[in-house]
Amino acid sequence: MNLKQLEAFVQVAEGGSFSKAAKELFLTQPTISAHIAALEKELNVRLFVRNTKEVSMSDDGRELYQYARQIIDLQKKIEERFESGKDGGKHLITIAASTIPAQYLLPKVLIQFNEKYPQEQFKILETDSSKVVTQIVDHVADIGFTGTVLEKKHCRYIPFYKDELVIITPNTEKYRKLQEESVGNIKWIMEEHIIMREEGSGTRKEAQKQLKHAGIVTDNLKIIASIENQETIKKSVRQGMGISVLSKLATADEVEAGFMLAFPIPKADKGRDINLVYNKNYQLSRSAERFIKVVKEVYDIER
Template sequence: MDLHQLYVFTKVVEHKSFSKAAEDIFLSQSTVSSHIHSLEKTLNVNLFDRVGREIVLTPHGERLYQWALKILFLKEQALLDLNQGMTELRGMIRMSASSVPGQYLVPKMVKRYREKFPKATFHINQSSSKFVAEQVLNGSVDIGILGEKYENDKLHFIPLLKEKLVLVTSNQVPMMEKMTIKTITKYPFIMRNSASGTNAAIERVLKRNKIQKEDMNIIAYTDSVQSIIQFVMQDIGISIISEVAAREYAKHNSIKIYELNDFTEERYFYLVYNQNRTLSMIAKLFIDEAAKLI
């Protein structure tokens, strides 16, 4: 069993495509196919089922993928131990991020990480905090960056940045000096969708103050922080969002920021990974460096 064949195999699994894997590792598609065929012949098992134009891992393929990650990880550890090829480490990190960290933290983290490991590549998707945690749990991504913690024995959360939520309004809305969670119920409100970390924090504060969602004048729900800011700028409603997201717009006088006197909810942005999965060295090093990349 050849290490390079295992490496090619992992790339086909990650890309779910022979052609995309070939493009990623600068080989021809026929060479990739030949490596997989040789691996299947050596092991005397089928690693992929061809279903129409798609390829699907067989049970043998799923088991080999976990072993391949462990074997390649040991190889990379050996290189590091011998102080060789630190900057030569290459590979793809599959990441999912919720909207605020995805827009305001991840780009900076990727830039700083690639300054140290220039051959690292990233596949990043953006979704709600809840879905980010689910993707990490089911193994479809290596790492998640999100704004809410979900209890699960398999998930390990690393705090990256402490932040708070703030009230945002257009420049046209007259506000009192002391705003409370109760006083905002009379204003049209733009709410984040229920799977977001921001929504979970708002709901906790509402519950603590014995306010039902039905008591609020909610006129729209959205997944996007950018959409919320546009709603607010157009004076369609007010909202509660991450200070990290609001700060830049307030600095340019596009919106106003207020602190709610009884809204003491503070939260963290976290990195999350599945403790039961074997990650590549390039992904493990990102986890180790993450707090320094903010």
């Protein structure tokens, strides 16, 4: 018997679900099942009564729960007591994030996390979406934030924010007239110079997908530049170099100030998912688990 088994048991008991317990503890459902099976074998009792709709505790399970809950509570008290020291309580969480979450979504999380756990430290690695996933797979980072889901083994993605893309243009008479006359039609972009985000960018991949849904063949676009820094892209658009497709979140200030215009993409859905990602093959540190819980709290994600 060990703490991980008891922790799994308590989560299943309180949530009434093996899958919910797996999400809460950042483990796979088979791992939760294995923990419960090991407990039942060691104690020679049946802890849960299972049917197709729900999981409920047996009489032995209810008795064990009283003890297990006390042990888990005591474990937390020990952690809080001995992680509060000036040096011993400091842990480094390495976070890899693509541009949009790094610049516009993470700051809100970092502020709240720092208020709740001032002894914790974090390191932010800003890169493109594909490299974020690579760093998670290679265990370079503990937690990642990306706008792209890549089918990599061991990665678990948790969508937490919907990011809408828009076509941005200079705020000139030409584009103001287009905004009035071409509602729901963006065929005109075929004649424009296009500035795109770099290859590997989640924004670029999503832009290509949404433009295709709107009937725009992206191979036929007049792409004149691929730029990594979105601030450079926005400045280039403002100065008339071309138009671009960027996150609505990233362009809101410039559009509100009247420096640029934003056109919605027809037939686009509610936006792309920005995802939190971590490697299921590695045990998350308590600090990383806490960070994920704060993300869920800030962006109101169901546990």
